[in-house]
Amino acid sequence: xxxxxxxxxxxxxxxxxxxxxxxxxxxxxxxxxxxxxxxxxxxxxxxxxxxxxxxxxxxxxxxxxxxxxxxxxxxxxxxxxxxxxxxxxxxxxxxxxxxxxxxxxxxxxxxxxxxxxxxxxxxxxxxxxxxxxxxxxxxxxxxxxxxxxxxxxxxxxxxxxxxxxxxxxxxxxxxxxxxxxxxxxxxxxxxxxxxxxxxxxxxxxxxxxxxxxxxxxxxxxxxxxxxxxxxxxxxxxxxxxxxxxxxxxxxxxxxxxxxxxxxxxxxxxxxxxxxxxxxxxxxxxxxxxxxxxxxxxxxxxxxxxxxxxxxxxxxxxxxxxxxxxxxxxxxxxxxxxxxxxxxxxxxxxxxxxxxxxxxxxxxxxxxxxxxxxxxxxxxxxxxxxxxxxxxxxxxxxxxxxxxxxxxxxxxxxxxxxxxxxxxxxxxxxxxxxxxxxxxxxxxxxxxxxxxxxxxxxxxxxxxxxxxxxxxxxxxxxxxxxxxxxxxxxxxxxxxxxxxxxxxxxxxxxxxxxxxxxxxxxxxxxxxxxxxxxxxxxxxxxxxxxxxxxxxxxxxxxxxxxxxxxxxxxxxxxxxxxxxx
Amino acid sequence: xxxxxxxxxxxxxxxxxxxxxxxxxxxxxxxxxxxxxxxxxxxxxxxxxxxxxxxxxxxxxxxxxxxxxxxxxxxxxxxxxxxxxxxxxxxxxxxxxxxxxxxxxxxxxxxxxxxxxxxxxxxxxxxxxxxxxxxxxxxxxxxxxxxxxxxxxxxxxxxxxxxxxxxxxxxxxxxxxxxxxxxxxxxxxxxxxxxxxxxxxxxxxxxxxxxxxxxxxxxxxxxxxxxxxxxxxxx
Numbered sequence: 146x147x148x149x150x151x152x153x154x155x156x157x158x159x160x161x162x163x164x165x166x167x168x169x170x171x172x173x174x175x176x177x178x179x180x181x182x183x184x185x186x187x188x189x190x191x192x193x194x195x196x197x198x199x200x201x202x203x204x205x206x207x208x209x210x211x212x213x214x215x216x217x218x219x220x221x222x223x224x225x226x227x228x229x230x231x232x233x234x235x236x237x238x239x240x241x242x243x244x245x246x247x248x249x250x251x252x253x254x255x256x257x258x259x260x261x262x263x264x265x266x267x268x269x270x271x272x273x274x275x276x277x278x279x280x281x282x283x284x285x286x287x288x289x290x291x292x293x294x295x296x297x298x299x300x301x302x303x304x305x306x307x308x309x310x311x312x313x314x315x316x317x318x319x320x321x322x323x324x325x326x327x328x329x330x331x332x333x334x335x336x337x338x339x340x341x342x343x344x345x346x347x348x349x350x351x352x353x354x355x356x357x358x359x360x361x362x363x364x365x366x367x368x369x370x371x372x373x374x375x376x377x378x379x380x381x382x383x384x385x386x387x388x389x390x391x392x393x394x395x396x397x398x399x400x401x402x403x404x405x406x407x408x409x410x411x412x413x414x415x416x417x418x419x420x421x422x423x424x425x426x427x428x429x430x431x432x433x434x435x436x437x438x439x440x441x442x443x444x445x446x447x448x449x450x451x452x453x454x455x456x457x458x459x460x461x462x463x464x465x466x467x468x469x470x471x472x473x474x475x476x477x478x479x480x481x482x483x484x485x486x487x488x489x490x491x492x493x494x495x496x497x498x499x500x501x502x503x504x505x506x507x508x509x510x511x512x513x514x515x516x517x518x519x520x521x522x523x524x525x526x527x528x529x530x531x532x533x534x535x536x537x538x539x540x541x542x543x544x545x546x547x548x549x550x551x552x553x554x555x556x557x558x559x560x561x562x563x564x565x566x567x568x569x570x571x572x573x574x575x576x577x578x579x580x581x582x583x584x585x586x587x588x589x590x591x592x593x594x595x596x597x598x599x600x601x602x603x604x605x606x607x608x609x610x611x612x613x614x615x616x617x618x619x620x621x622x623x624x625x626x627x628x629x630x631x632x633x634x635x636x637x638x639x640x641x642x643x644x645x646x647x648x649x650x651x652x653x654x655x656x657x658x659x660x661x662x663x664x665x666x667x668x669x670x671x672x673x674x675x676x677x678x679x680x681x682x683x684x685x686x687x688x689x690x691x692x693x694x695x696x697x698x699x700x701x702x703x704x705x706x707x708x709x710x711x712x713x714x715x716x717x718x719x720x721x722x723x724x725x
Numbered sequence: 726x727x728x729x730x731x732x733x734x735x736x737x738x739x740x741x742x743x744x745x746x747x748x749x750x751x752x753x754x755x756x757x758x759x760x761x762x763x764x765x766x767x768x769x770x771x772x773x774x775x776x777x778x779x780x781x782x783x784x785x786x787x788x789x790x791x792x793x794x795x796x797x798x799x800x801x802x803x804x805x806x807x808x809x810x811x812x813x814x815x816x817x818x819x820x821x822x823x824x825x826x827x828x829x830x831x832x833x834x835x836x837x838x839x840x841x842x843x844x845x846x847x848x849x850x851x852x853x854x855x856x857x858x859x860x861x862x863x864x865x866x867x868x869x870x871x872x873x874x875x876x877x878x879x880x881x882x883x884x885x886x887x888x889x890x891x892x893x894x895x896x897x898x899x900x901x902x903x904x905x906x907x908x909x910x911x912x913x914x915x916x917x918x919x920x921x922x923x924x925x926x927x928x929x930x931x932x933x934x935x936x937x938x939x940x941x942x943x944x945x946x947x948x949x950x951x952x953x954x955x956x957x958x959x960x
Binding site for chain 2: 189191193197198199200202203204205206207208209211212213215217223225227235238271296299307316317319320321322323325326327330331332334339346352353354355356357361362363364365366402484485487489490491492493494495496526527528529530531532533534535536537538539542551553554555556557558560561562566569663697715
C-alpha cells in the first residue's frame with residue numbers, strides 16, 4: 146500500500162508505532178487475532194522482491210562509488226538499510242562530553258533490514274544477572290516465560306544452528322547450518338589450542354524452507370542487502386507484509402509520530418504524527434497504542450507525550466523513561482595468514498555472515514569483570530569492491546616471493562597487482578560483542594533546546610562506559626591475540642591500550658541499545674510491568690528493546706520478537722476480558 | 726545477470742535516466758563504456774539519493790590538466806599486463822572524479838598532491854609534470870611510492886600517494902576486469918557445500934566429525950523442514 150492519510154475518522158483497535166522486529170511481530174499477532182491495526186512508520190515501504198527495491202546481486206560497477214558507504218547507507222551503497230548515524234533534519238545531541246552514536250533506519254522493517262541475523266536466545270542466567278553478580282537488576286520474568294515464544298519464533302521465521310546443550314545458550318528448533326569456510330576452520334584450530342569453544346552460528350536465514358511462502362537461501366552472502374526471495378529474516382518480509390495480506394492492517398508510511406494522545410483520565414487515545422509528504426499534522430485514534438519505534442525512539446515519544454495527567458510524559462511517572470540505556474560492548478582485531486595467501490579460488494560466498502561463533506565460555510567469578518561476550522569471526526574471498534587492494538602501504542610487507550623475500554610496502558606496477566591477488570582472501574578477524582552493566586546515569590532525555598525538522602523535540606544522550614566494560618574489552622583483545630596467533634595469523638595493527646579503553650567502541654556503535662523503558666514489578670523503579678504494559682497507562686505497551694532490564698551477551702532481536710509475541714498475546718487477552 | 730539485462734534494467738527501471746539518454750532512442754543508442762556510471766547507483770534508491778548522484782555526476786572536480794596527471798599515475802600503479810588491462814582502460818580516473826565529489830573531505834589532499842607534482846617536476850627537471858618523460862615521471866613517483874624508505878621530507882607526498890594507490894586499487898578491482906584478474910568466482914547462485922576437500926587437505930583442516938551429519942545437505946533444500954517436539958529434524 147502506498148501512502149495514505151486518515152483523519153481521525155474510524156478508530157483502530159490498535160495503533161503500532163514502528164515496523165521493525167517488535168512492531169512487525171505485534172502487527173502479525175494482533176491482526177491474526179482479528180483486530181484492526183494501523184502501523185505507523187517514519188520511513189517508506191520496502192520489499193526486496195520488487196525489482197525497484199533490489200540491491201542484491203548487483204556488482205560494484207552498478208554504483209558510481211563502487212559500493213562505498215554514504216551518509217544514509219554507512220554500511221555500503223547497496224546495504225538495504227536507509228537512514229544511518231546522521232539523518233538530515235533529524236538530529237540528536239550529547240551531554241557532558243560523553244559519546245553515543247544512534248543508528249536509525251527509516252523504512253518498513255526498520256533495522257531488521259541491516260542486522261547480521263545473529264539470532265540467539267537469552268539464557269536462564271541472562272534474566273537474573275543481579276542475583277548472580279549483584280549488579281543491575283533482575284528481569285521480572287525468566288527464561289521459562291519466554292521459552293514457548295522463542296520456540297514459536299524459531300518455527301515462524303527460521304534459524305539455523307545446532308543443538309549443543311549449553312545451559313545459558315538454549316537450543317531451539319534449528320535448520321541445518323552451512324559448513325564452515327576456510328578461515329573459520331583456521332580459527333577453529335586456533336580456538337581449540339586456546340581451549341575456547343567455537344560452534345556453528347545461529348542465523349535467521351532459510352537453509353531449508355519452512356513454508357511455501359518464502360524462498361530458500363542461494364548463498365550469495367549478501368543478507369545485508371535484503372533477500373529478493375525472502376530467505377532471510379526482516380520484519381517487512383516476514384511479518385508486516387504477510388500481516389497486511391491476511392488481516393486488517395493499514396500501513397502509514399513517511400509518518401513521524403510526535404506523541405501519544407490521551408484523554409482526561411490519562412488513557413491513551415491514539416497518536417499524533419507529522420506526514421513527511423505534506424508536513425501536516427494528523428491524528429489517529431485507537432483503543433490500544435503499541436510502541437515499537439526502537440528503544441530510544443519509543444522513549445522519545447513517551448517523554449514528548451506530556452499532558453495534565455502525564456506531566457513528565459506518558460509512562461514516565463517513575464522518571465525512569467530513558468534511564469538504564471545500554472548497548473553491547475564491541476571491539477575487533479584482524480590478522481593476516483601467510484598460509485592462506487595465493488590460495489585456490491572457489492565460490493566461498495556462503496550465507497551473509499559468520500558460519501561459526503563462540504558463545505561466552507568464561508566464569509566471571511574468576512575474572513575481573515562481571516559480564517561475558519561472544520565472538521564473531523570474519524574473512525574469506527568476498528566480493529572485490531570499494532576498498533579492495535587497500536592498505537598495501539602497510540600490509541604488502543607480509544607477502545613473500547618464491548625466495549622468501551618480503552615485498553616492500555607501498556609501490557606500484559605489475560608486482561603490486563600480483564601481490565594484491567596473492568593477499569586476497571588471506572586476512573581474517575574477530576569481533577567481541579559483550580554485555581554491559583545497565584546504569585541509572587546512562588540515559589537519553591529530551592533536549593530542551595533542539596527540535597527536528599518536524600518540530601519534535603529530539604533526544605540528548607549521556608553515556609559513560611564503566612570499568613566493567615573496559616576490563617572486558619581488555620580481555621577480548623587478550624583472547625583475540627591468542628586465537629589469531631594460534632590459528633597461524635600475524636596480528637595486524639597494534640593492541641589497543643588503556644588510553645583508548647582497549648579499543649572499546651563508542652556506546653551505540655553495536656546498535657543493540659536497550660533498557661530505556663524497562664520492565665519491573667515496582668512502579669517506582671520501572672516503566673512497564675512484566676507484560677510490557679505501562680504502569681501508569683494500561684492501554685499503552687512497548688514491544689521493542691526498551692523493556693529489556695539487561696542486554697545479554699547476545700544480539701537482542703530474537704528476544705524482541707519473543708517478547709513482542711508474548712505482549713501481543715497479553716493485549717489480545719486483556720481486550721477480550723475488556724480490561725483495557 | 727548479464728550486461729544486456731543490466732542495461733535493460735537501466736532503461737526501464739526506476740533510476741533517473743535523463744543524463745544518459747537525453748535525446749536518444751535507447752534501442753539505437755550505442756552504449757559507451759562505463760555507461761552505468763553515468764546513471765548513478767541502480768536499485769532501491771530514495772529520491773534524495775537519486776538527486777544527489779545526479780548532482781555529483783553533473784559537477785566537475787578535476788581539470789583537464791589534473792586528469793592527465795592522474796591518467797599517467799593510475800596506469801603506473803595498475804599497468805596493463807598480459808592478463809589484465811591498465812587502470813585508465815577500466816575507468817579509474819572517472820571513478821576518482823566521482824569519489825572526490827562523493828567524499829569531499831579528500832579534495833584538498835588530492836589537489837594538493839597533484840599541485841606538488843608540478844613543483845617537484847619544476848625543481849628537478851624545469852618542466853611541468855605533464856611534460857616529463859616516462860623515466861622522469863618514475864623518478865618523482867619513486868620519491869613518494871615507498872613508505873618505508875621515503876625521505877622524511879616526502880612524508881606528506883607519501884600519504885597522498887597512499888590515498889592515490891588505495892583509490893586506484895578500489896577503482897580497478899571493482900570492475901569486471903578486476904574480478905577476472907582476482908579470480909573471484911562468487912556472486913553466482915549456488916548451494917554452498919563447504920570448502921573443497923582438496924583445499925582442506927592442503928591447509929591441514931577438517932570438518933568436525935560430530936557436525937558432519939548435521940550440516941545442510943544440498944539435496945534437502947527443496948523439502949520443507951519438520952521437527953519433533955524436542956526440535957530434532959524428522960523430515
